[in-house]
Amino acid sequence: MSPNRTPLYDVHVRLGARIVDFAGFEMPVQYSGILAEHQRVREQVGLFDVSHMGEVRVRGPEALDVVNRLITNDLHRVSDGRALYTCMCAEDGTIVDDMIVYRLGPEEVFICVNASNAATDFAHMLAHADGDATLEDEGDAWSQIAVQGPKAPELLERVFGPELAALKPFRLREARFDGATVYYATTGYTGERGAEIYLPNSSAVALWEALEEAGGDLGVGPVGLGARDTLRLEMGYCLYGNDIDRTTTPLEAGLAWVTRLDKPAFVGKDAIARQLAAGVPRKLVGLEVGDRGIPRHGYAVLHRDDVVGAVTSGTRSPTTGRDIALAYVPTSLSEVGTELTVDVRGKGKPARVVPVPFLAR
Amino acid sequence: MAEIKDDLRYTDDHEWVMVDEDDEGVVWVGVTDYAQGQLGDVVMVEVPSVGDDVVAGDAFGTVESPKSVSDLFSPVTGEVVAVNEDLDDSPELVNEAPYTDGWIIKVKMSDPSELDRLMNAEAYAAHVEKAEQG
The missing domain is CATH 3.30.70.1400 (Aminomethyltransferase beta-barrel domains)
Structure with missing residues (x-):
């Protein structure tokens, strides 16, 4: 099967993106570079094409x-x-x-x-x-552009007006753009302020260009999937396929806060309730690794000399320069402050359980 | 277009070698402009210690970006006589100046004839072109 392209593919090429195959889509992984794009979102405002969602x-x-x-x-x-x-x-x-x-x-x-x-x-x-x-x-019908960063409200105000730009997090409103009905949602995957705009494919390029044009003085620029990953990891947000999948439960993944066992039946409720009653065997925790060891997906986590878990996501935090990871460890070793070791390609590097998000917001 | 220096020798794996003009049998080793572009932002470089041996074609260290770890392969066999300690605090030198301040190690070669097996600039340019089309 040949990969799909989003309506913004030609825009990405114009912007010099490096394109990779992601989930069957030809997506921009980076433009100028992951570090610069990451910093843009933490300090200014970035545009993400997430039309593959x-x-x-x-x-x-x-x-x-x-x-x-x-x-x-x-x-x-x-x-x-x-x-x-x-x-x-x-x-x-x-x-x-x-x-x-x-x-x-x-x-x-x-x-x-x-x-x-x-x-x-x-x-x-x-x-x-x-x-x-x-x-x-409706996946084929929608494009999605995420606008994220401390300057996002100012940029969004210029394109969508003050009412939408002032919307509190986790809201959705219908809006008009380019003659089309769009969904303006104050959600995101970066920990920054901003919005995700769902819109018909035929309006995607027009919105992208309107945002680029309106935000020139705000430092707006494109951000690829590479920085999207480092941004979400600094916030401790799970990535499906890395940190959560068909072998992990919400309780193990630290997602009990979105798991309402007090509501009527839902698919999986009985099994999750049973796990809660029996005791959750392992937990997804944040690790900070010392001695210049960058943790990566799949690296073993040790306690004394025993392998007790594995890293599911890891990087050197572009914001803090610290080496950070999400990892599954036994619940008995999941307390903040617990000293562990990460096997970085044969070298044991000291690691400590730390609170997530890794960034204090 | 990635920059390629006329006076260097190159490996298939996109490392370069420069013969030291003052120190006989010593070469400087780094990664090419093409390689640093492919690697993306370099956030860490791990290299052997001075005095360690390296073997032509074998991995001698790693370069890490936010997303990945890549091996560095030694173009020549010999003993490491210097490592670029500036890369500890400024790994971005590999991106910014791959052929100068971003050099990685210096090696005292045990068999200088190994240099003849490496590509010249012209052959390397063709190699890069192929990689870009591949």
């Missing part, structure tokens, strides 16, 4: 209940126009995907899922949907 719409009298039975978080805890971060689990309590669920109205929900899982997710949703609602895979 999947979208699902659920509509009908029982849309909220149908979605609520699919996800670990509780849609009834928020009102219309709000966003929720959540996991979607299999019956065995392992994570099928993590996603943002937008409550559009009393009978309509919009869901943004990982590109690499979009097909699996939709099949899982159809298989477990139970109630009067229809599910539609």
Whole structure:
């Protein structure tokens, strides 16, 4: 299968992006360089093409209940126009995907899922949907541009006006751009202020160029998937396929806060409740590694001389210069301050469990 | 377009070698402009210690970017006589000045004829062109 291109592909090429295949899409991994792009988002404002992400719409009298039975978080805890971060689990309590669920109205929900899982997710949703609602895979219809950084509100105000730019985090509003209806959502994957804008493919280039033009004096620039990864890791956000997958549960992944065992049945609830009762065997923790060892996915974590876990994501933090990782370790070794060792290509490097996010925001 | 220096020798793996004019049998080793572009932002360089032996074609260290770890392969066999300690605090020199301040190690060659097996600038330019199309 030949890879898909987003409507912004030609823009990325014009901007000198290095293109890689990601989840079946030809995506920009970097433009000027990961460090500069990372810093741009922490200090100014960056534009991300995340049109590869999947979208699902659920509509009908029982849309909220149908979605609520699919996800670990509780849609009834928020009102219309709000966003929720959540996991979607299999019956065995392992994570099928993590996603943002937008409550559009009393009978309509919009869901943004990982590109690499979009097909699996939709099949899982159809298989477990139970109630009067229809599910539609709208992934092909939507582009998505994320605008993130301390200058994002100022830039967004220039393009979308002051009301939307002042919206608090985790909200969604319908807006107009380029004659089209778009979703303006104050969500993101960087820890910075900003928005993610869902819009028809035919308007993607127009919005990208409008943002570039409006934000010249704010230092706006494109950011690739490389910096997207280092930005999310500094915040301790999970990446599906690295930190969470069909072998991990939300409780192990530190996602108990989006797992509402007090709500009625949801797929995976029984298994997760059983794990809670029996004791969670391992936890995803933040590690800071010393002695100039950069931890990487798959590196072993040791306690004394025993291998006790593995790094799932790691890098040298572009913001702090510290070597940071997410890793699964036994619950008994997951307390902040616990001293461990990471095997960096045969060399034992000292590591310590630290709080996440790695950045104090 | 990646810069290629006329007066250097090159490996398949995109390291360069420069013969030291003053110190007989000693060569400077680094990575090429093409290589640093492919690596992306260099955030750490790990090299052997002075006195260690390196073997032509074998890995002697690593270069790390935010996303990846890449091996460095020695163009020649011999003993490490110097390492670029500036890279400890300023690994970005590999990106900014790959042929000068971003040099990585100096090696006292045990077999200077190994130099003849390395590519000249013209052959390396063709090698890069192929890599870019590949």
